[in-house]
Amino acid sequence: MIGMAKPFVGQEEIDAVVAVMKSGMLACGAVVTEFEEKFADYIGMNAGVASCNGTTALHVALLSLGISEGDKVLTTPFTFIASSNSLLFNRATPVFVDIDPKTYLLDPEKLEAYLEEHYEPSMKAILVVHLFGLPCDMPAIMKIADKYNLKVIEDCAQSHGSEINGKKAGSFGDVSCFSFYPTKNMTTGEGGITLYKDSELAELGKKYINHGRVDQYLHDVLGFNYRMTNIAAAIGLEQLKRVDGFNDNRRKNAKIYDEKLANNDAIKLPFVPEGYKHVYHQYTIALNGVDREALQAHMLKNGVGSAVVYPFSMNEQPFYKDVCQFDNLSHAENAARVVLSIPVHPALTEDEVLKVIDVINSFVN
Numbered sequence: 001m002i003g004m005a006k007p008f009v010g011q012e013e014i015d016a017v018v019a020v021m022k023s024g025m026l027a028c029g030a031v032v033t034e035f036e037e038k039f040a041d042y043i044g045m046n047a048g049v050a051s052c053n054g055t056t057a058l059h060v061a062l063l064s065l066g067i068s069e070g071d072k073v074l075t076t077p078f079t080f081i082a083s084s085n086s087l088l089f090n091r092a093t094p095v096f097v098d099i100d101p102k103t104y105l106l107d108p109e110k111l112e113a114y115l116e117e118h119y120e121p122s123m124k125a126i127l128v129v130h131l132f133g134l135p136c137d138m139p140a141i142m143k144i145a146d147k148y149n150l151k152v153i154e155d156c157a158q159s160h161g162s163e164i165n166g167k168k169a170g171s172f173g174d175v176s177c178f179s180f181y182p183t184k185n186m187t188t189g190e191g192g193i194t195l196y197k198d199s200e201l202a203e204l205g206k207k208y209i210n211h212g213r214v215d216q217y218l219h220d221v222l223g224f225n226y227r228m229t230n231i232a233a234a235i236g237l238e239q240l241k242r243v244d245g246f247n248d249n250r251r252k253n254a255k256i257y258d259e260k261l262a263n264n265d266a267i268k269l270p271f272v273p274e275g276y277k278h279v280y281h282q283y284t285i286a287l288n289g290v291d292r293e294a295l296q297a298h299m300l301k302n303g304v305g306s307a308v309v310y311p312f313s314m315n316e317q318p319f320y321k322d323v324c325q326f327d328n329l330s331h332a333e334n335a336a337r338v339v340l341s342i343p344v345h346p347a348l349t350e351d352e353v354l355k356v357i358d359v360i361n362s363f364v365n
């Protein structure tokens with residue numbers, strides 16, 4: 001079976017975990033601090049606050065920026081539910097703006113048009129998601145944010161190491177958030193990190209992940225226990241050394257798909273704008289006139305996994321109806337009907353990639 005994900009754990013990760021176990025310092029300590037510094041450095045931000053998963057990293061990012069009840073945040077409806085749920089945790093309202101159907105990412109032109117028509121002072125921030133490993137058009141987003149005085153949060157849970165003209169996704173906005181779940185581009189088991197441009201804001205983030213603690217048993221804000229463990233950070237430090245190699249493998253697999261699935265009207269391939277480095281958390285095609293469920297069943301029968309990422313636009317989630325705001329999300333709703341992600345993870349062999357291609361072609365052609 002060729003699956004959708006296969007996390008790589010080497011001897012170095014195992015040795016690093018054993019060393020933490022032997023040290024006796026299992027919870028949040030010096031190893032976490034080292035991981036925070038090295039990961040922030042890798043992305044190009046000034047400080048990091050590690051947490052227990054990517055969802056908490058988003059929650060803490062918004063807490064640090066002071067996003068709270070009555071605030072509105074502009075964001076994409078085509079993403080994993082954690083992105084916009086983080087707004088609901090803070091009683092803020094997600095304002096969904098449609099995606100660009102070429103990239104599946106928040107469309108800066110639609111964002112600007114929406115703001116021109118609907119801007120109100122309660123709109124405090126833009127939450128972008130670099131979905132599938134492709135960065136959003138951050139130069140355009142930052143210009144809009146500047147014009148309307150909005151903070152920018154980057155959800156980089158799928159985009160570790162992706163770049164625009166050599167600058168990494170996660171280094172453009174005020175705050176950026178990563179997940180280290182095992183299926184992501186690198187892992188700590190479970191884990192997350194919030195990166196900050198402003199180091200003082202990071203101090204606030206550190207407080208929020210640790211019960212709002214200012215001194216022993218003294219707390220000046222409502223905080224949470226979202227701390228990362230030294231065990232997870234030890235895995236992360238080793239994975240950080242490998243992430244560029246993992247991404248190279250993903251990109252190599254994607255290149256074979258790009259070449260061998262091209263020139264087929266039934267399949268729309270991922271689009272990569274000039275100067276962008278896509279890190280293919282997912283290799284996502286869009287089907288045209290092909291029965292998606294039937295194709296998935298055919299692939300499964302032939303030992304090839306696939307996944308619909310994502311089957312719903314966020315406004316279609318049952319409990320979102322009364323808690324969000326939007327105009328027209330037809331591109332996001334349509335994407336949810338036609339996208340299909342196929343295996344692209346770094347452990348695939350070339351033969352496996354070629355088999356995926358054969359199995360798809362034998363159904364589509």
Ligand SMILES: *Cc1c(COP(=O)(O)O)cnc(C)c1O
Binds near residue numbers: 082
């Ligand atoms: C995985 C993911 C998250 C949440 O990360 P967890 O570590 O699973 O909590 C948030 N946003 C996006 C886009 C994701 O893919």
